[in-house]
Amino acid sequence: MTERSVGYFCDKCSLYNIYALPPPETAGKCEHCGHSNEIRPSAAVLAGGPIDRCPQCDNLRLYHRKDFPQQLGCAAVTATIVLSSVAYALWHFPAALAVLVTASIADYALYHRLSDVTVCYRCHAELRGFETSVEHGAFDMHTAEEYDA
Numbered sequence: 001m002t003e004r005s006v007g008y009f010c011d012k013c014s015l016y017n018i019y020a021l022p023p024p025e026t027a028g029k030c031e032h033c034g035h036s037n038e039i040r041p042s043a044a045v046l047a048g049g050p051i052d053r054c055p056q057c058d059n060l061r062l063y064h065r066k067d068f069p070q071q072l073g074c075a076a077v078t079a080t081i082v083l084s085s086v087a088y089a090l091w092h093f094p095a096a097l098a099v100l101v102t103a104s105i106a107d108y109a110l111y112h113r114l115s116d117v118t119v120c121y122r123c124h125a126e127l128r129g130f131e132t133s134v135e136h137g138a139f140d141m142h143t144a145e146e147y148d149a
């Protein structure tokens with residue numbers, strides 16, 4: 001069983017903190033500036049899910065995404081473009097196609113091995129290691145815009 005944890009951004013300095021569940025006594029205290037952030041994981045969250053609300057801001061709107069490091073994703077895309085361009089220049093179309101196909105198979109394999117992370121639309125808290133709830137869909141741009149406005 002994977003460890004359950006909550007990642008959140010400090011109210012005061014906006015830096016990222018993470019605590020495991022059940023929350024230790026120090027949970028909520030920012031490791032960067034020492035600010036005490038309020039944490040209030042619901043009973044469902046403490047029990048391992050399905051997650052009903054955000055443990056940091058009580059928001060009910062959450063979404064799932066793959067727990068994929070952003071930088072890695074960009075690097076993979078860039079590498080694919082560069083490699084396929086080089087292959088095209090050197091060996092023309094079939095080689096370029098082979099690079100693209102190989103890259104998408106690799107992406108697919110990687111994607112399915114990644115775990116899910118549930119994210120709060122409002123405060124961007126991240127919940128890992130939970131049973132995911134069907135109520136929370138994939139990221140929705142319109143919902144996100146409502147919160148940014």
Ligand SMILES: [Zn+2]
Nearest residue numbers: 010013030033
């Ligand atoms: Zn802080």
Ligand SMILES: [Zn+2]
Nearest residue numbers: 054057120123
């Ligand atoms: Zn939240």
